[in-house]
Amino acid sequence: MADAPADCFHCGEPLGRRAPLWTTVRGAAVAVCCAGCRAAAETIAQLGLEDFYRFRTAPASKPTDAAGEWRAYDDPALRDSLTRREADGRSAILWIDGLTCAACGWLITRAVTQMEGVVRADLNMATGRAQIVWDDGKATLGKLLGGIAALGYRPRVVTGGNVDSLAKLERRANLKRLAVAGLGMMQVMMFAIAMYTGDADGMDPSIRAYLRIVSLLVATPVMLYGGWPFLRGAVNSLRMRSVTMDVPVSVGLILAYAASVFNTWRQRGEVYFDSVTMFIFFLTVARYVEMVARHHSTGVTDALSRLIPATAHRLTGGPGAEIIQDVDVRQLGAGDRVLVRAGEVIPADGEILGGGARIDESMLTGESVAVARIAGDRVAAGTLNADTPFTLGVTAAGSSTVLAGIVALLARAQAERPRITRAADRIAGWFLSLVLAAAAAVCGVWLVLDPSKAFPATLAVLVAACPCALSLATLVAVANASTALARRGVLVAHADAIEGLAKVTRVVFDKTGTLTDGRVQIGEFSPSRGASERDAVEIAATLEAASEHPIARAFASAAGAGGVAADAQIVAGSGVEGSVGGRRYRIGTNAFVRAGFGGDLGRAAPGATGARDDVIFLGDTAGFLGGFTLEDSPRPESAGVVRRLMEEGIGVEISSGDSKAAVRRVARHCSIERYAGRQTPMQKLERIRSLAADGEFVAMVGDGINDAPVLGGAGVSVAMGRGSALAHASADLILVGDSLQALPDAFRLARRTMRIIRQNLAWAVAYNATVMPLAAVGWLPPWMAAIGMSASSIVVVLNSTRARPAPE
Amino acid sequence: MAIVFVLIPISLVLVGLACWAFFWAVGSGQFDELETPAWEILTDDDGVPPAPRTSAETRTHPE
Numbered sequence: 001m002a003d004a005p006a007d008c009f010h011c012g013e014p015l016g017r018r019a020p021l022w023t024t025v026r027g028a029a030v031a032v033c034c035a036g037c038r039a040a041a042e043t044i045a046q047l048g049l050e051d052f053y054r055f056r057t058a059p060a061s062k063p064t065d066a067a068g069e070w071r072a073y074d075d076p077a078l079r080d081s082l083t084r085r086e087a088d089g090r091s092a093i094l095w096i097d098g099l100t101c102a103a104c105g106w107l108i109t110r111a112v113t114q115m116e117g118v119v120r121a122d123l124n125m126a127t128g129r130a131q132i133v134w135d136d137g138k139a140t141l142g143k144l145l146g147g148i149a150a151l152g153y154r155p156r157v158v159t160g161g162n163v164d165s166l167a168k169l170e171r172r173a174n175l176k177r178l179a180v181a182g183l184g185m186m187q188v189m190m191f192a193i194a195m196y197t198g199d200a201d202g203m204d205p206s207i208r209a210y211l212r213i214v215s216l217l218v219a220t221p222v223m224l225y226g227g228w229p230f231l232r233g234a235v236n237s238l239r240m241r242s243v244t245m246d247v248p249v250s251v252g253l254i255l256a257y258a259a260s261v262f263n264t265w266r267q268r269g270e271v272y273f274d275s276v277t278m279f280i281f282f283l284t285v286a287r288y289v290e291m292v293a294r295h296h297s298t299g300v301t302d303a304l305s306r307l308i309p310a311t312a313h314r315l316t317g318g319p320g321a322e323i324i325q326d327v328d329v330r331q332l333g334a335g336d337r338v339l340v341r342a343g344e345v346i347p348a349d350g351e352i353l354g355g356g357a358r359i360d361e362s363m364l365t366g367e368s369v370a371v372a373r374i375a376g377d378r379v380a381a382g383t384l385n386a387d388t389p390f391t392l393g394v395t396a397a398g399s400s401t402v403l404a405g406i407v408a409l410l411a412r413a414q415a416e417r418p419r420i421t422r423a424a425d426r427i428a429g430w431f432l433s434l435v436l437a438a439a440a441a442v443c444g445v446w447l448v449l450d451p452s453k454a455f456p457a458t459l460a461v462l463v464a465a466c467p468c469a470l471s472l473a474t475l476v477a478v479a480n481a482s483t484a485l486a487r488r489g490v491l492v493a494h495a496d497a498i499e500g501l502a503k504v505t506r507v508v509f510d511k512t513g514t515l516t517d518g519r520v521q522i523g524e525f526s527p528s529r530g531a532s533e534r535d536a537v538e539i540a541a542t543l544e545a546a547s548e549h550p551i552a553r554a555f556a557s558a559a560g561a562g563g564v565a566a567d568a569q570i571v572a573g574s575g576v577e578g579s580v581g582g583r584r585y586r587i588g589t590n591a592f593v594r595a596g597f598g599g600d601l602g603r604a605a606p607g608a609t610g611a612r613d614d615v616i617f618l619g620d621t622a623g624f625l626g627g628f629t630l631e632d633s634p635r636p637e638s639a640g641v642v643r644r645l646m647e648e649g650i651g652v653e654i655s656s657g658d659s660k661a662a663v664r665r666v667a668r669h670c671s672i673e674r675y676a677g678r679q680t681p682m683q684k685l686e687r688i689r690s691l692a693a694d695g696e697f698v699a700m701v702g703d704g705i706n707d708a709p710v711l712g713g714a715g716v717s718v719a720m721g722r723g724s725a726l727a728h729a730s731a732d733l734i735l736v737g738d739s740l741q742a743l744p745d746a747f748r749l750a751r752r753t754m755r756i757i758r759q760n761l762a763w764a765v766a767y768n769a770t771v772m773p774l775a776a777v778g779w780l781p782p783w784m785a786a787i788g789m790s791a792s793s794i795v796v797v798l799n800s801t802r803a804r805p806a807p808e
Numbered sequence: 809m810a811i812v813f814v815l816i817p818i819s820l821v822l823v824g825l826a827c828w829a830f831f832w833a834v835g836s837g838q839f840d841e842l843e844t845p846a847w848e849i850l851t852d853d854d855g856v857p858p859a860p861r862t863s864a865e866t867r868t869h870p871e
Binding site: 075168171172175176178179183187204207214218219 | 823826827840
């Protein structure tokens with residue numbers, strides 16, 4: 001061993017002869033005196049604040065009492081990096097260690113809500129995360145964390161990087177408990193079988209006594225180590241004067257274990273070591289499976305938030321004399337220029353300034369084919385530059401990127417508890433009190449009838465009737481469905497979204513950017529003066545080659561590569577003027593082109609398109625040559641998606657702000673019968689309300705800024721991944737893939753999830769209702785009750801995994 | 809049947825060893841990630857440096 005330091009690294013107290021604890025700061029192992037100092041040092045290290053140790057002039061205060069340990073969190077710099085300002089206070093997302101069942105969540109939520117200054121607290125068992133919002137003037141983060149710690153749970157503040165290691169520690173601890181319980185159970189069962197055989201065939205009393213003592217030796221570590229989470233959970237909940245699942249479990253375990261120890265000692269009566277170890281093993285298995293499901297559902301968000309690289313190559317200095325400087329990605333701001341090398345992850349949202357590259361967006365969209373992006377295109381942080389280096393003009397960095405917004409929404413969804421889970425928890429809580437009362441009643445009745453049967457019957461009731469399956473029923477199914485949806489590029493931004501999705505009877509699309517891809521294309525050409533379409537497109541493309549406008553790009557893709565007009569002049573907001581083949585042309589708005597040939601207002605615009613705003617005109621010095629209509633073409637998958645939705649029995653309609661003609665064209669393409677164009681957001685909202693009044697459950701799919709109130713008003717709202725941040729914020733689901741393809745799947749998956757939840761609830765209720773009377777009349781021995789209860793939980797968990805189809 | 813007085817303690821020692829071995833395996837990260845190792849056999853490059861440890865990990869042996 002390296003020479004042990006004499007003092008604690010964090011608080012500076014002499015270590016003495018105690019074995020020090022070790023942790024890592026700045027890559028070096030350091031010794032600390034206690035768990036409190038270790039937690040403090042680790043938190044500081046995780047936040048990248050190790051410089052504290054270099055520059056401090058006095059040792060840190062030792063976190064002695066429960067409150068003191070958490071006081072470090074009240075440091076303003078630390079607090080600002082861990083919390084966010086919200087409209088109604090300051091909020092933080094916490095990961096709570098030691099959550100064992102749904103009632104723990106209820107307990108924490110209740111206790112925290114009662115603390116002074118807390119505005120609201122919301123905890124999601126499926127993810128183990130809580131969101132707490134408090135009034136800055138009345139409470140501090142440190143105080144709240146201390147309060148939660150005093151309940152017996154260890155809160156940790158969730159920042160991007162530490163979630164993974166916390167999950168790892170939890171998984172390791174649970175694996176160890178699982179191994180001890182499993183190996184112990186097998187040994188004890190072996191001895192139990194020997195004793196059962198001995199009961200039938202006769203056995204030497206000394207060997208029987210010996211086997212009992214050996215069983216006691218093996219069952220004790222299983223009880224104390226494997227059963228520790230349940231015992232601790234029960235103590236915590238009793239301290240709060242409430243009943244959680246752990247209470248009947250612990251009462252059963254302690255009764256059975258104590259009676260067995262007593263009977264071993266006096267060498268008479270029954271021993272229940274086999275039931276005790278088996279019960280602990282099966283419960284541990286159920287909790288392990290639940291933990292895996294929970295980690296899966298948080299993994300998606302954490303993977304997203306880790307996409308952003310830590311450093312970026314910032315370019316400074318003028319063209320030709322550029323200096324590349326590697327900076328912390330947090331220092332980037334809008335307006336910076338950043339070099340993105342081939343194979344690197346794009347560090348911020350921005351626009352490609354020079355060059356072009358294929359961008360792999362699979363981490364956001366699931367689409368594995370890299371897409372070509374050229375100068376002027378926007379790219380999102382977190383996507384990968386597949387082949388060519390380019391310069392990125394940063395438009396948004398850090399917490400204002402699209403990716404960061406999505407991650408924040410997901411984190412919020414994961415800290416919420418779905419309505420349907422809350423209902424199941426209420427039933428479970430009420431049922432628990434019933435179980436305890438029933439156990440007491442059974443005990444009383446048997447004491448009168450036949451005292452020898454009182455103990456096993458009471459034990460069986462306590463063990464068999466535990467409603468673990470009931471509280472797992474919704475939790476695991478919802479968590480699994482969220483994971484499955486995320487794999488398909490559908491992110492669940494609200495906890496209730498899956499329940500809502502399953503109920504949808506009608507989908508209302510906003511046209512632009514949903515059924516269409518939002519990119520302008522050249523449609524029909526209406527000629528004047530006998531101009532040919534080919535010539536017109538070529539002239540237009542040559543003129544527009546000088547411009548970066550989206551319309552210009554539409555011409556470029558229509559005509560292919562061509563020359564650039566020599567003396568092209570761009571008039572912002574109007575059009576382009578220039579010479580092609582010795583003649584002067586103008587392309588742009590009606591008025592701009594008119595002015596080019598002397599503004600003869602009497603001359604009619606080409607076609608019947610004079611008043612339309614989606615037409616771009618071409619003219620020379622003599623008059624109009626023609627007009628191009630601009631179209632927003634339907635996505636390739638739109639028609640198929642609409643057909644699949646209709647096959648599922650879901651009505652489809654369009655309510656759009658676009659021109660009626662454009663909406664009609666898209667509706668025909670997708671064979672949608674109901675459509676309305678030129679709709680204001682108010683009209684869209686009214687349409688949704690009137691549908692809801694007719695008993696329809698409406699899903700709204702939109703993407704624009706002005707869609708936000710409409711999205712908020714629908715039963716379930718879906719926003720496109722490329723849509724505005726405001727649309728994201730009011731949506732229940734986000735199609736990050738920017739493709740509608742996943743939508744029909746999402747509806748089907750949601751319906752299947754709700755069906756699974758109903759099956760789970762029915763199974764859990766049926767099991768408890770059947771088994772209680774059996775246990776009460778004494779037909780069910782305790783070991784069988786242990787199998788029954790655990791098997792019912794495992795059935796529920798396994799059934800729920802059907803909500804998560806195997807990855808393709 | 810007196811042999812059980814010897815055999816059972818031996819079996820318990822073996823169980824204890826199995827437990828210790830499993831705890832060691834868990835503690836050294838053998839079970840942290842079960843997917844990547846299955847794929848590693850398909851990659852040609854041997855001698856890939858191990859992933860750096862995170863600062864949150866506590867070490868039991870500082871050497």
